[in-house]
Each structure stands twice: as C-alpha cells, then as structure tokens.
Amino acid sequence: CTRAKTLSSPCVLFGQRALQNCSADSSEDPFLTSSTLPTCLPFASSQSVPLPFPMAHGTTTLAFMFQGGVLAAADTRSSCSGLVACPASQKILPIHSHLVGLTSGTSADCALWKRILARELRLYQLRHGRRLSTSGAAKLLSHMLHPFKGTELCVAATLCGWDGGETGPGSRGETTKNQMTDLFYVCSDGTRLRGMLFSVGSGSPYAYSILDQGVHWGLTVDEAKSIAREAVYRATYRDAYSGNCVDMYHITSKGWTRRNREDLKEEYYREKERRKHEKTERRDVTFSD
C-alpha cells in the first residue's frame, strides 16, 4: 500500500525506495519522505521486495561495427523462468534517429530506462543545440544507473549509434575508422565498455562463436546481415530462453533502418528438411573411411 501512495508523486525520482527505509516512521507518511527526496542522496542498497520468480536474463542480442555502419540484431522472446511471457517483444529500442539501444535483463527495467535515456538526450539536444554522442549517452546512462548498484535492477544495454558532425571533430584518432559509429555496452552493475562486437544474454555464447568466425571490418552490408541472422538463429536453436523471431537494425549516417521481423521457425523447418534429406542419404551409404 505504500507503493500505491508513492505513485501519485509527480515525477520519477531516484532512490525513492531506499529513502522509505531510512526515515523513522517509514510506513506512516510517505508524502513527507518523498518531499525531502531532492535534497537527500539516494542510498545504494535498498530493502528489496521479494521477486515472484527468479530472473533469467533469457535473451540473445548482438551488435557489431563494420565498414557499413553498425548492425544490431536480437531475438524476440520474453521469458519468465519456464514460461514464454511474450513471443513478440521488442528488444531493440530506437532512442533517437541515430541511436539504438539493445536491451537485456529485466524487460520492465529496460523499457523504463530507455524512456528515461531518450528523455534526457532530447533535453540535452534542446538545451545545447547539438546531439549527445554515443559515448556521452553511455556515460549518462551509466551514471543514472549507478545509484541502483547492488539492488535487483538489471539492465544490460548495448548502445549503437552514429555521431554526426555536430559532436565535434577528431574525437577518435584512428585512421581506418573514418566514420563516427560507436558501440557501447552499459550494465547496471557499473560496467561501461566500448568495443567492436558485443553479444549479451543467455544465448550470447552461441552467437559469439559464429560472430568470431565471420565478423571483420570489411564485410558488405548483406554479408553482415546474414551473419547476424545466422548468429541469432544458432543461439535460438540451442538456448531455451531465446527464440521466436529475429529483429535487425542497421545504423548508418542516414539513421537507423529496420529490417522486417523474420520468424525463425521457417529457418528451423528449412534446416530440418535439409537434415532429413541427409538422413535418407545416410541410410543408403555404406560406411566408408
């Protein structure tokens, strides 16, 4: 019932759950405590609500940089311990025209933090007249998540973006990458990493081996799309918590473009047909050395 009272407070305030514990008569007057929020620092560890089910981080998301921009792909299954809660969820959330976030962890937390990030980036753009770079967005998200370190908040986001000319020249001195794509992995436990290739979730090991085999800078756009699709498919093939469809976003200087969601069931049956055909071959062939 204390939760219902705090919903009527005007805006999202950080660390409000923690502050309910630090006041002497916490259950009595939540309005008083919420009014003191702006002046108090939120505490890192809060008394937690027992979770109704164990979190499983069941997903496969991946993103990599190549000469044609950044490619991001993810499956669409939302799982909730053994149940497929939603077979058509969206794990790749566009934040603005040139920045896309891949989410992993708790879907509810990810959806909320994506909206908060989108709001903060838009405010920054309106105040300063230029867009925040991907690196800045990653840093901002990381700092916003920091007060929740140690709680059950679980957000593992991969930010893929294109930084236009407004963010300033010469931010990266590498000559081979004469473009402004950037790829960051931000996690609610405080990690913030820049890289060329990331895969997050329970299906990520399966995807990593495929990506390590085939991803290099010189891929064409079609090759990159096909390898991303193959990596997600292989992860959904083996991992129980990933599945259903694959979403793919391609980020270039012109912004992000989305490929039609593709049901991996078709791919699975196509492969099964191929293997069945092989099995009949196998019965006919005598074992040779």
Place this chain on the structure above:
Amino acid sequence: MALEDVCSFKERSVQHKWFSFSSLGDAAIPFPMSDHYNLRYSRLETSENNCGVPLHFFIPPLPHSSSFIKRPLSSFCPPKNSMTVQRPFRLAHGTTTLGFIFQGGVIAAADTRASAGGLVACPAVHKITPIHSHLVVTSSGSGADCMLWERILIREIRLYQLRHGHRLSIRATAKLLSSMLHPFKGTEMCVALTLCGWDNGPKLIYVCSDGARLQGDVFSVGSGSPYAYGVLDRELRWSLSKGEAISLAREAVFRATHRDAYSGNNVDLFHITAQGWSQRKREDLKEEYYRDKEKKGKKKNDKLK
C-alpha cells in the same frame, strides 16, 4: 586393490566398507578389506543377471567421504551431507570437449587446459583417453574423478573381454558406466564422459554422474560448450569429408578457447573408424589465434583498397 593402494585411501577411524552392487538394496554389510572376494558373493562372478561382471567397487561411507580426498566442490550436485571439508577452490567444469558422427566415423576433440578456480593448474592435460582400440572417452568435470573412472572402465571392459571372448558393445559400456556411477549420485563427484567409438557403426554416447545417459550425433560438454555448439550446428553435415570434419572440430574448439577463460592451450583430436582410433598431433591454438587475427586484418586491408 592396487589402484586403491596407489590412491592411498585412508580413513580417520572408520573402517573401509566394501559394498557389492547388488547388496545396495539390503542393509550395508561391511566385510574386511583383505577379503576381497567374500565367499558369500562369489556367485556374482558367474551370475547370469549381470553377465558375470562382479561389480565390486567401493563406496566410501557417505558422511565421512569428504575427509580423505580433496575433491573440488561441484556446484551442480545438491549437497546432501552437511559435513563437508572446506574446498580450497570452486570447481568450474572448465573445459571444452566435443564429439560428433559423420560419414567417415566419429571425431572427438578437446582442449587441454585444467583449471582450478582462476588458476591454470595444467596447460597440457589429456582429456581424451582411449579405452580400447575402438573406443575413446572424452572427460569433463572433476579431473581426478574422470581419471579414476576411466581406469575403472578400462579394467572392467578388459575383464569382460577376457571372460567372454568378445568385446562389450558401446551401448552396454555406457550402461555399465552409468550403473557404476549411480551410487555416487548426490555426492560431490562430478564426471561427464562422452564415449566415442565404433561397433557395427559409429556411436556417440554421453554419460554423466547425475545419471544421464544419452545417445546422439553431436555432443559438446563443458564451460566452452555453447561456443562450440554454435560453430558445430552451423556446419556439421553427415557428408563431410575427413579433412573437413577435422577442421570443423578444430575450429569449434578454437572458438570456444577464444571466448571461454577456462578452456585453452592446445587441441587434441581423435578420429575413430572401423579400423580403430587414430590421434592427430596435438596443436597449439596460440598459432591459430595469430593466424586468424592476421587473416581478419588482411581482409580489412583488402576491402579498403
């Protein structure tokens, strides 16, 4: 038993108890260590029920089993006994082993790193052991347990062959192994073996100390197994040639060692056919890593031109 002397199993104050497999249902009757073949159970040797194989093996009395061998704690076995010795490190099942069947027989491959928590205890371990001329077994889990059970399996298979004049089939070997491991279910013993062999056709069977016994076409076990599965699922076909199969197995182990911290160093490869097993020379994956890096760098430069 000589093996037991070598391992110097010593109890604090409790006497060794030897249990025969068939007596597990009854109350445990300890009989003295020196009397290996108790007259009471001599009929087991020629019994029809278990094909004359005396399943004599010792089961340490469970409440005190932890005292003499420092076996790493398995994170997957439920702790039934509350009295356990403090382990010096956490068991990680760090390995990548794989096996698959194709038209040319069976391929078994594994890395060679033995890890103990964060330490690489040994960079050159043999995880694939030949049992007889047409069977090899890849091991995963606790290194000590696997080594012991491989030796026990070799002994039992050889005894069967001597007594009956023909070799035990691989499916029966798997069943034998599984039933030998069964009394240890629930203890900290952790053994996950993949039997790769040939008897009237290629066979691949996975046996685990949890009780699983599965026959299949492709198995990969260990912390690096998801990485290997990704590569194997993609390219495995029945119709691969021998060279392609070997290079696929090598690639799968390489990708797993690239990403998994607990797998690494070298790759061992065995190929089993109707003529028996043959071993490929152990290969250091460090070279492969540099070659792969160079290849990707070359591709990058090619595209930029």
